[in-house]
Amino acid sequence: MKVDTIMNKDQELKMLTTQEIKEIEKAISIVPYKKAACVEALKVVQEHRSYVSDESLKEVASYMDMSAEELDSVATFYNLIFRKPVGRHIILLCDSISCWVMGYENIKEQLTHKLNIGYGETTADGRFTLLPNPCLGTCDCAPALMIGKDLYRNLKVEELDEILKKYE
Numbered sequence: 001m002k003v004d005t006i007m008n009k010d011q012e013l014k015m016l017t018t019q020e021i022k023e024i025e026k027a028i029s030i031v032p033y034k035k036a037a038c039v040e041a042l043k044v045v046q047e048h049r050s051y052v053s054d055e056s057l058k059e060v061a062s063y064m065d066m067s068a069e070e071l072d073s074v075a076t077f078y079n080l081i082f083r084k085p086v087g088r089h090i091i092l093l094c095d096s097i098s099c100w101v102m103g104y105e106n107i108k109e110q111l112t113h114k115l116n117i118g119y120g121e122t123t124a125d126g127r128f129t130l131l132p133n134p135c136l137g138t139c140d141c142a143p144a145l146m147i148g149k150d151l152y153r154n155l156k157v158e159e160l161d162e163i164l165k166k167y168e
Contacts, residue, residue, distance in 0.1 A: 098139035
C-alpha cells in the first residue's frame with residue numbers, strides 16, 4: 001500500500017494513504033468548511049482499516065486542522081466509529097423497546113451463546129463483533145439486527161444459524 005507523507009506544522013505524518021486522502025478531500029469538497037467533514041474522514045479511515053487507532057486519529061485530526069482531543073470527542077460520540085479493533089463483521093443488535101418487546105432477549109441470548117461473546121467483544125477467530133444498537137429504524141419489523149450493511153427484520157432465533165453462515 002502506498003503511503004503519502006503529509007506535512008503539517010513541521011510534523012511528518014506517514015499513515016494516510018493516497019486513496020484515503022482522495023476520499024477525505026472529496027468529503028471536504030462538499031461541506032462549507034473543512035472540520036465539517038471530520039466524521040466522514042473518520043469513516044474513510046475506518047473503511048480502510050476496520051477501526052480508528054489513536055495514531056490514525058491524530059493524523060486525521062492534523063489533516064483536518066483539529067486537535068486530537070477535538071476529533072476524539074467526535075469519534076467517541078458516534079457509536080459506529082470504532083476506536084479499538086473489531087471483527088470482520090459487526091453485528092448490531094437492536095435493543096430498542098420495540099425489539100425488546102418482540103423477542104430481543106432470546107436473540108441476544110442465542111447470539112452470545114453461539115458466538116461465545118458478549119457485547120463489545122469479538123469472536124476468537126476475529127469474524128464477528130457484537131454491539132448493541134439503540135435503534136435500527138425498523139420498529140414495525142422488530143426484532144432486528146444488522147451485519148455490515150445487511151438488515152435482518154422480524155428476526156427469529158431459528159434463522160440465526162443461516163444468517164451467520166453468510167459471513168464466513
